[in-house]
Amino acid sequence: AAAPDHLFHLRNNFYLGSFQAAINNSDLPNLSPDDAVERDCLVYRSYIALGSYQLVINEIDSAAATPLQAVKLLALYLSNPHDKESTIASLKVWLADPAIGSNAVLRLIAGIVFMHEEDYIEALKHTNAGGTMEL
Numbered sequence: 001a002a003a004p005d006h007l008f009h010l011r012n013n014f015y016l017g018s019f020q021a022a023i024n025n026s027d028l029p030n031l032s033p034d035d036a037v038e039r040d041c042l043v044y045r046s047y048i049a050l051g052s053y054q055l056v057i058n059e060i061d062s063a064a065a066t067p068l069q070a071v072k073l074l075a076l077y078l079s080n081p082h083d084k085e086s087t088i089a090s091l092k093v094w095l096a097d098p099a100i101g102s103n104a105v106l107r108l109i110a111g112i113v114f115m116h117e118e119d120y121i122e123a124l125k126h127t128n129a130g131g132t133m134e135l
Contacts, residue, residue, distance in 0.1 A: 067105035
């Protein structure tokens with residue numbers, strides 16, 4: 001039997017575009033460490049969708065897990081259109097790293113960034129392997 005999906009309602013709100021509801025209902029007890037990181041990614045991506053880039057940049061520190069670092073990179077990319085090159089360069093370095101380059105959230109963020117850049121081949125290169133609904 002499959003384990004219950006503790007993040008179902010949070011994911012549902014996020015995917016439906018109910019970003020404030022996702023943020024408001026994100027206090028979920030007894031999550032595994034992996035689920036807690038996924039929850040935080042969804043909450044921070046909700047803040048990004050609402051335009052609160054600086055909040056995300058300020059709250060995710062350098063010791064955070066790779067998926068959260070990727071979300072912070074998206075906030076940096078969207079908040080500073082004049083410094084896209086350094087953000088994209090960092091993204092490419094992370095994608096080339098064999099230890100973290102296959103992380104699903106990192107690949108998703110890469111796809112989002114490259115879509116914004118209208119580099120569809122590069123976006124597809126990082127998202128076509130799938131593994132998650134969003135990829």
